[in-house]
Amino acid sequence: xxxxxxxxxxxxxxxxxxxxxxxxxxxxxxxxxxxxxxxxxxxxxxxxxxxxxxxxxxxxxxxxxxxxxxxxxxxxxxxxxxxxxxxxxxxxxxxxxxxxxxxxxxxxxxxxxxxxxxxxxxxxxxxxxxxxxxxxxxxxxxxxxxxxxxxxxxxxxxxxxxxxxxxxxxxxxxxxxxxxxxxxxxxxxxxxxxxxxxxxxxxxxxxxxxxxxxxxxxxxxxxxxxxxxxxxxxxxxxxxxxxxxxxxxxxxxxxxxxxxxxxxxxxxxxxxxxxxxxxxxxxxxxxxxxxxxxxxxxxxxxxxxxxxxxxxxxxxxxxxxxxxxxxxxxxxxxxxxxxxxxxxxxxxxxxxxxxxxxxxxxxxxxxxxxxxxxxxxxxxxxxxxxxxxxxxxxxxxxxxxxxxxxxxxxxxxxxxxxxxxxxxxxxxxxxxxxx
Ligand code: LLP
Numbered sequence: 001x002x003x004x005x006x007x008x009x010x011x012x013x014x015x016x017x018x019x020x021x022x023x024x025x026x027x028x029x030x031x032x033x034x035x036x037x038x039x040x041x042x043x044x045x046x047x048x049x050x051x052x053x054x055x056x057x058x059x060x061x062x063x064x065x066x067x068x069x070x071x072x073x074x075x076x077x078x079x080x081x082x083x084x085x086x087x088x089x090x091x092x093x094x095x096x097x098x099x100x101x102x103x104x105x106x107x108x109x110x111x112x113x114x115x116x117x118x119x120x121x122x123x124x125x126x127x128x129x130x131x132x133x134x135x136x137x138x139x140x141x142x143x144x145x146x147x148x149x150x151x152x153x154x155x156x157x158x159x160x161x162x163x164x165x166x167x168x169x170x171x172x173x174x175x176x177x178x179x180x181x182x183x184x185x186x187x188x189x190x191x192x193x194x195x196x197x198x199x200x201x202x203x204x205x206x207x208x209x210x211x212x213x214x215x216x217x218x219x220x221x222x223x224x225x226x227x228x229x230x231x232x233x234x235x236x237x238x239x240x241x242x243x244x245x246x247x248x249x250x251x252x253x254x255x256x257x258x259x260x261x262x263x264x265x266x267x268x269x270x271x272x273x274x275x276x277x278x279x280x281x282x283x284x285x286x287x288x289x290x291x292x293x294x295x296x297x298x299x300x301x302x303x304x305x306x307x308x309x310x311x312x313x314x315x316x317x318x319x320x321x322x323x324x325x326x327x328x329x330x331x332x333x334x335x336x337x338x339x340x341x342x343x344x345x346x347x348x349x350x351x352x353x354x355x356x357x358x359x360x361x362x363x364x365x366x367x368x369x370x371x372x373x374x375x376x377x378x379x380x381x382x383x384x385x386x387x388x389x390x391x392x393x394x395x396x397x398x399x400x401x402x403x404x405x406x407x408x409x410x411x412x413x414x415x416x417x418x419x420x421x422x423x424x425x426x427x428x429x430x431x432x433x434x435x
Contacts, residue, residue: 008350009373011342012259015387017050017300019411028344028385031411035304035344038416039383042407044306045324046422047394049076051084051412053300054390057266057292058088064270065290070114072251072293073099075391076301078408080419082106085296091134093251093291097124104131114162114291118186126150129159136161137215137248139187141194144201151208158208162215162248163188165195167234171219171227171252179219179250187216190238199242213287214239217250220294223263225272228252232273236280246287249273253295257388258338266295294391301390303328303406304344305368307382308360318355320374322384325359326366327403329386329393333365339386341372349375357384361401394420402428 013020019031028035030050039046061069070091073082077099085092086108094100095116103113110131117124118139125146128136138144138161147159164187166179179186188195202211218231232249239247254263264272270290277288305322312318331337341357343349351373359366368386378384397405404423409416 008352009259010348010350011340011387015256015259015299015340016347017302017387018053018056019050022347026346026348028347030302031416032414033411033416035302035385036383038409038411039304039306041416042409042418043422044304044383045322045328045406046304047328047389047406047408048302048304049297049390049408049410050300051410054081054084054297055088057296057300058085058090060266061290061292061296062089064267065288068246068248068287068289070248070289070291071296072291073103074395075293076297076393076395077102078394078420079106080408080410080417081297082108086112093293097121097127100124100127100131100133110134116164120146122146122150134160135212136209137164138162138198138202138209139164141198141201144198148208155208158210160212161202161209162213162246163195163198163202163211164215164217165190165235165238167216167218167231167238169218169227169231169234171222171231179217190234195238211244213244213246213248214242215248215250217291218252220252221254222252223254223261225264225269228269228273229276232276233280236277236282240281245285246289247277247282248289248291251291251293251295253292255295255298255388255391257298258340263295266292269295296391298391299388301393302385302387303389303393304383304385307378307380307384310355310378310380318353320355320357320372320378320384321360322357322368323360324403324406325361325368326363327359327361327398327400328406329368329389330396330398331392332367332370334396339369339372339388341369341374341384341386343375343378344383344385346375346377352376353378357386360403399423399428404428 070093071085072093091112093114111134113133114135115128115133116137166184166187168182168191170181188198253269309321326333357369357372407422408420
């Protein structure tokens with residue numbers, strides 16, 4: 001192939017899942033499973049997850065924050081993931097009736113679920129109440145009204161709720177995933193006095209719920225611990241006088257996606273939050289929790305595609321088309337997110353060429369990697385992989401252009417287990433009544 005000549009950095013090892021192993025010829029295996037063999041068996045595109053990596057990140061979260069730390073299921077969810085996070089001691093944050101349904105179907109006890117959402121319907125709230133979820137994160141006055149309507153005097157115990165507040169912090173991240181600033185659809189503003197008013201309502205003697213704590217989530221993909229420290233400081237001022245026992249700082253820890261990015265570990269994140277809470281006078285007895293999603297799942301996942309065409313436009317660029325695209329990874333289109341690409345047959349190879357990896361959808365914007373570094377001998381038929389695609393890929397996947405969603409395969413100890421099968425053409429018609 002041709003393309004522009006670049007310095008030739010091989011794929012940084014840190015972007016691969018924990019159990020990745022590269023043989024002398026450069027072939028990649030994950031969880032003891034050779035990726036090329038796996039693609040041969042199950043086809044492409046495919047989401048491959050390193051199960052040991054997922055488990056280790058869950059354990060790190062529980063070690064760092066203690067009981068109550070919840071996995072944010074929106075990052076990546078299916079029955080197997082729900083069970084895994086539960087087995088490793090995490091609670092699970094669900095933000096819709098659908099996520100709640102999956103968690104319950106997986107057998108996660110309702111008492112270990114946290115129900116989120118800025119617009120929970122009566123149906124969703126009553127499903128959460130009937131199941132007996134451990135926490136409801138109250139997000140609006142309308143939701144308080146709804147809870148009051150659903151509550152029958154005599155119902156006991158009252159559901160335990162956290163109050164979601166916005167601390168007025170603009171985290172350093174993409175504006176679409178900033179959530180802690182005053183101008184936000186989420187929660188109650190501290191600065192406006194809405195949060196204090198909500199506390200009065202929730203603590204009213206006739207209240208249908210028991211207020212046990214405060215919650216804030218300032219955004220996602222945050223690399224600077226100072227953003228969390230500032231938020232914790234502002235939260236502490238609001239939280240301390242209330243004498244409550246639980247403070248959740250949400251999720252949002254960033255992960256490296258491309259060469260050169262560095263993110264704090266889950267342990268460093270927890271230490272920073274704990275330090276800031278202590279410095280702001282929050283007693284050590286307060287249950288300080290969090291809800292990591294991306295930092296659990298992102299680097300555990302790799303997406304493998306097959307290269308279908310290589311088109312060189314002289315003097316312009318080379319397009320490498322793969323058999324997936326914005327339907328399995330909408331993040332580059334939505335947020336301009338960057339990814340790396342590599343060939344699992346030559347994982348450590350120099351990548352001297354730059355080309356644009358695109359999908360098969362009918363849009364020019366259907367990009368996977370804008371300026372991918374690739375080995376010089378890339379050819380049609382090669383398996384091309386993008387690492388760090390374990391979060392917000394499968395969960396935000398679509399059927400655009402009636403492209404079926406890829407399967408999810410967990411690999412561990414030399415075994416590959418398909419936990420979500422590939423969507424078939426018939427599946428694409430499953431909801432279509434044809435009337
Ligand atoms: N807790 C709450 C209340 C949240 O809204 C979120 C993410 C999390 C926890 C987990 O955040 P994480 O640790 O994964 O950053 N689709 C976007 C990310 C949206 C995040 C939404 N909320 C993306 O692909 O970057």
